[in-house]
Amino acid sequence: MIDLINVSKRYHKDAPKALDNMNLHVEGGQLYGFIGPNGAGKSTAIKLMCGILRPDEGTVRIAGHDVAGDRLAAQQQIGYVPDNNDLYDRLTGMEYLNFMGDIYGVSAADRKAHIEKYLNIFSLEDAAASQIRTYSKGMKQKIMVIGALIHNPPVWVLDEPLGGLDPRAAHLLKEEMRAHCQKGNTVFFSTHVLEVAEKLCTRIGIIQKGTLRAEGTLEELRSGEKGASLEELFLELTDDGGEEDA
Amino acid sequence: MRKFFALLRIQLLARYADLKPSNLKKITDPKEKKKARSTILAYILVAVMFAGMIIPYELFMMNLLSQLGMEEMLPALAVTLSMVCTLIMSFFFIMTSLYFGKDAAYLAAMPIKSRTVLSAKLTQVWISETLISTLFILPASIIYGIRVGVDAMFYLRMVLVWLTVSILPICIVAFLSTLLIRLSSLWKHRETMMTVGGILMMLAYFVFVFSMSSGPMDAMEDPAMMMQLLTDNKATLQQATRLFPPAVWLTDGLLGDWGQLVLGLAVNAAAAVFTVLALSGPYRKLSLLQTQVPENKKVLKDDKHFRSSTPFMACFKREWRQICRVSTYALNTFPTAFMPVIFVGMIGYMLMSEGGAGELKTALSTAGLPGGLVAAVLAGLMCFMAGINPAIATAVSREGRNGHGMLTSLPVKPQVYAKAKMAVGMLLSVSGVTAASIVAAVLMPGFLPDIAVALVIGILYCLITNALSLLFDIRSPKLDWMTETEAIKQGTGTLKGMLVGLGILLAVAGASVGLFLLNVGLMVYGLVMAAVLGVIGWLCWTLLMRTAEKSYWQD
Structure with a gap:
């Protein structure tokens, strides 16, 4: 449903790469949690998926549609909730x-x-x-x-969707996200709340400085570090975390 | 005082950060750097443009006044005009600065006294208004000083007067705007009231300015006529500059009376202190009130609330609602629709009072003037006013960074957005030229074919200028802004659009003169102009659509 193939993006010539040769594949039926520190490249990746930004290199596909070549068809497949709701x-x-x-x-x-x-x-x-x-x-x-x-839409792309929601609304949205995936659709969302990712997602990606540091199911991520929590994994993988926004 | 200066600094940075050279150095993105440079250039251009209008006028006046032995009248007029201008022109600026800033709730949560916030905001207004007063006070005083030969102390007094002249008008406007805000808060739809009230005030202001300036503007072309006007109205003019005692104190002070100067300075200082003390109480409550919007608890179950339409109509409605519901946008964009009416109405009224349209027709045919002249002049008047269209010139900028991002995430072709924005822009411009044509037809019924030709030229001109203005805004929008005033006024979009409009207007005037030299009649003139402008309009439209496709995405 969502494919990022060798995608790179920088905001201007002298800036560091916000995304660096990223590869990501999210299938139908998956509830994918995208986590990373501030400025890691989460919003950039989401904006590339939604056609807001164009990649400098690589290809982004949504439900088989190339976002650069067939933007409108790709966007028609997406339901996008931005992180800023002051629109x-x-x-x-x-x-x-x-x-x-x-x-x-x-x-x-x-x-x-x-x-x-x-x-x-x-x-x-x-x-x-x-x-x-x-x-x-x-x-x-x-x-x-x-x-x-x-x-x-078959693909939901949600940038920090639970921020600001009351517990009841957050619970209802999470239920909707699960139900959507159970129908064979895809939900891709970014979050800072590791507990949510841990409990809700069927697959998790950890991004840092524009590159995907780790990806897989929670069990797969834990396989190297027996008994480690997602928080411990996250802290270890993002140890060189920066603070600048991307 | 520490808090006051911190607040003042923030207020000034929010308004003038783009003009700070050190900020320009910090920008690394070449595209952003180019934008920042063009903003600085635009400000310089506006200042030069106004100086280019005011200074020659002041030199001209000084020549006439010195022939009458009334040299001191020039600084007197400058002080009076400066005060009147601040009083009238700063109304919306002061109101939005005090009551419509997005920082009201934020500042209210900080341990800062209401008095400190109000003082900082009024000081920011004073600095801005003093910059505008520079154009009136300094050139007039320097021209007077050079002509009369004054001592160095005159220039010290000039600086003191320049720094003081806007204080009292600002205080008066601060009281009036507080009163208006207090009254409007009694009504549920206070924003609508603000917009309607604002437009009515603007209309009254333009009618006043036009009626005041039409005589001297005509006379400007003829020094003898101006001299006659000054001689005839010598007493009235002197009386006008002595009407408002604070203006008199500052004028007399400037011209050498230290006692009057001290009085003027003291009164202005007292007015500032009194304003801050008197308004700081209600200020906090009223500014916070503007952040609260009345809710509508209606439950929407009716099918009419779920009607579907096309993406184009959806974008058009969104654009239109945005303009109508934000007072700042409405007050800046609606004049495009009514200014041509006022302009044409005033000229038509003057013609009627000077013998009527019939007499004009006879005079034109007797003088052997070209058939299309009336149409050309009328079209020129309408186009001049309708060509200034902030609704289209800032259409992309107003989306803001987040809104623009959201729109580009939707499955809509950029051309659809461009068409919707053009439709809103054209609705305002075409309303303006059409209403102006109707007014002209009522006032000058003998010129219906000329008016029809002017209308066609006007509509095509609006198409061209709107397309080009939008094209510029698509290519380099100012998406990062904090307040809606900044979105529609602080960018260079409107200015660029205005300059493009003026350039095209000059080209149209040149083409008209060329056709008149060929002695063509009204019909031929109309057909040729419509064909040429139609082709240019089509080209601009095509270029706009291509630009939208290529550049609407802002990576």
Whole structure:
């Protein structure tokens, strides 16, 4: 479903590589957790998958579509939740969801069913008519999630999706993520919360300084370090961690 | 004081960081460096442009005034005009600086007194307004000093007056804007009230300025006429500069009366202290109130809330709602739609009061002037105003870094975004030229064919300027901004768009003169202009679509 093949990216000529010859393969049915310290290249990788950035070298494929060559088709397969939800705060929640529905060509009947279902799940019915800037951080995150999933995409790409959500909403979203994968779809998400990755993911990738330091199931990652927790593995693999943003 | 200076520094950096040379050195990305340089150049260009307009006018006035033995009138006029300008032009700036900054809640959480925050914000406003006053006070005073031959102390007094002249108007505006904010907070839709109130104030202001300046502007072309105007209105002019006592104290002080100067300085200082003391109480509450938005608890179950439309319409609606719902955007973009109406309306009204359209027609045919002249002049007036279109010139910049990232993640061709932005821009521009044509048709019913030709030229001109303005913004948008005011005003997009518009307007005027020299009639003139502008418009549109495809992604 998601393929990064020898992908490199730097933001300008003199900058260090934000991603350095990265290879990543995520299959259908996998719930993939992407972890790494600040500035490791997580957001860059996600932006490349979503077609926001173009790779300097290499190929990014989503559900078989080359993001550089057939961007629109690749993007149609993705539901993307950005890490920053401070976007269209002058639109009402409903206007935003309709905007996303129109962009992805969702019929009126389908969008009604989807919007009502998710507004109900996330308890946002009363807020849908208000402008997004009146929402709390968690409410903004919820409306972004509903908008990203409005076209029922096979690939979910979520950048820090649980940040700001209350425990109930976080639990519901995690359930939705699991259910989505059980249908043979893919969920790729970045997180700083190692416990979430540990409990939720079927596969985990650890990135540091633009390169994938380790990847596999939790058991595979632990195989070298018997009995080590994900936290211990993470600290060991990212020991030379930098702080600059990428 | 430490907190005050820290706050002031932050306020100034937020506004002028782009102009700081040391910041330019720190930029390593060549693309960013180019952008920063172009911003500095744009500021310099604007300053030179205004100086180029004001200084020759002041020299011209000094020549006339010295013939009348009224040299001191030039600094008096400069002080009065500077105060009036600050009073009128700074209204929205002061209001947004005080009450619409995104930092209100952030600052409120810090252990800083409301008085300190207000003082820092007002000081930032004072520095900005003093920079603008420079254009009025310094050249006029220096021209006067050289012409009359003054001592060195005059220049010391000049500096003191220059630094003081904007204080009292700022204090008055701070009180008025606080009052407006207090009143608007009584109403649920306060932003709408702010936008409507702001537009009404702007309309009143332009009508006032136009009615005041139309006489002297005509006379500017003819020194004899100007001299006559000055002689006839000598008493009125002197009276006007003596109407506002604080202006009189500063003027007399500048011209040598130390007592009056001390009085002027003391009053301004007292006004500043009083303003801070009186407003610091309500300031915190009112600025925080602006961060709270009324919620709409309506439950949306009706099918009409789930209507689907095309991606183009979705982008168009998003763009339009953004403009309408942000007061700063509305106040900066809607003038594109109503300024041509005011401009044409005023000119039409003047024509009517000076004998009517019938007389003009007779005069034109008697003088053997070309048939398309009225259409060309009318088109020129409409285009000049409609060509300044911040809605299109900052359309990509306003998306901001995160919004732009989000839009580029969606499966939409960049051309669709460009078309939606063009549709919003054209809606404003075409509304402006169409409404102006209707007003012209009402005021000058005898010139309907000329007005129709002007309308066609106006629409095609808007297509060209809007396409080019958007093209520039796509190629180098300013996506990193903190406030909406910065998004629409601080970038160079509007300025570039305006310069492009003026360039094309000059080309259109040149083409019109060429056609008139060939003695063509109105119909031929209209057809040729429409064909040429249509072809250029098509080329610009094609170029815009190609640029959108190539450059909309900002890696």
